Amino acid sequence: MIRDITIGQYYPVDSVIHRLDPRTKLAGTVIFLISLFVTSSPVGYVLATLVLAGVIKLSRVPFKFMTRGLRAILIVLLLSVSFNIFLTPGTTILKIGFLRATKEGLILAGFMGLRLVYLVIGSSLMTLTTTPTQLTDGLEKSLRFLNRVGVPVHDIAMMMSIALRFIPILVEETDKIMKAQTARGADFDSGNLIQRAKAMIPLLVPLFVSAFRRASDLAMAMEARCYHGGEGRTKMHPLRYETRDRIAYLLMFVYLALMIASRFIRFRLF
Amino acid sequence: MSIRAENLSYIYNEGTVMETYAIRDVSFEIGDGTFVGLIGHTGSGKSTLIQHLNGLLKPSRGTVYFNGEDIFAEGYNMKALRGHVGLVFQYPEYQLFEEDVLTDVMFGPKNLGCSDDVAKERAIRALTQCGVDEGRFDRSPFELSGGYKRRVAIAGVIAMEPDVLILDEPTAGLDPHGRDEILGMISRLHKERKMTVILVSHSMDDVAEHADKIMVLNHGELLFYDTPREVFKHAAELESYGLSAPEITYLAADLNAAGISVDPSMSTIEEAKEEILKALGR
Structure with missing residues (x-):
């Protein structure tokens, strides 16, 4: 019933991902979300899928917990996918009444849908592996600089x-x-x-x-x-970066760089 | 109006690392007009168990029969069942919502399809039985004292005129005086309306006085289901589960140790009085 909401539901197991500093995980999530919008090539999505699958595996959280959050955005997902399929101009492949599905639309909708799904899974992954307390601790510390402009962080x-x-x-x-x-x-x-x-x-x-x-x-x-x-x-428990966090940051930047690079790969392919 | 549970199990988070049995393979039968005390300490599965008896929770395994009918069978009339099996939750005062006391108590009967007049009549009767005087009928339930809120909430279920009344820790958070009043009221309802009563508590003293039978739950398993006298014979075992026997049982043990021989299985104050007078030869 209402218990299906995954946001804020911590899954208590011990894993490398759970042990990471919350700031690292926040940064990781933000980088992952940005990377989804940076790329638009199949290569980029394959990379994102691999990374996501790897992190899920490392987190030791059962996969069905990730997909629980998806139920909440099902309608948004369906709407955006169908809008993309039917309203993108291009080669018609299917006609239902006045609605025309185009090949370009289908591709766009596929990417769009995938992007939304990954967005939700990516952020669920963070909340599943980080307790709310750690999360706000991390946010508080990462955003402390805003204090100077008068934001009561x-x-x-x-x-x-x-x-x-x-x-x-x-x-x-x-x-x-x-x-x-x-x-x-x-x-x-x-x-x-x-x-x-x-x-x-x-x-x-x-x-x-x-x-x-x-x-x-x-x-x-x-x-x-x-x-x-x-x-x-x-x-x-003051927050302190460990070796694993440094490694995680390094991997994140490599990943982001690859995702940015994937944009250019696409241009060369087509 | 018997209730029978058969191999009832309820599992939380089945198939995950957090999988836990709230109740495990519990079977029992509660006959007409019995006053049952359900005892177990926090987390023993008492609340989970009783929610199965009026179909609020669906068991993971096993089932419940009310008057011989399987209540979890397809097409069983749950709403009618809830009119027969009334359940008063813990801290029931938190469920009050109406503008005045009388209307709030009428909520249950009206849901059962009673007309306004009948519902009102039932509500007034229930409130009177619960010791709420007429002067409070028009007041907002939120401005009553804690004890009265509790009475109004209990009246809300009694107004549905159930055959079986289940109460989950109805005395939690009340002072000793409020506790005695609520327990006395329940006992009166049991006698006057011939209701089957299931009283959930973690205190033996609460139930020893009134219950015909005592059910003891520990970690979701049914340990004992017998008359108070029989159950209290296992005082040492109960203690090992973190439950204590009623004060009277300890008094009996102390008296016997001091050389005044009384029946060690006496369980009510009345019995104790007679036993002690007899032992002292008066």
């Missing part, structure tokens, strides 16, 4: 980690309230749109009430422990 990072921490709690809470109301005969799955929207009230009201209660409890608990923002705050 620590506060934003804290809000993010709290939000992330609360996702599973709220999911669980939703599940619980849903069950409690189902036990009272509520029906969330049938009826027309208006009936369904109405059926959400017994779920949403208690959920909001409990979210506010939790927020206020948490604020109180933080104040009781003298939280006063990021100034002068030390870390229990």
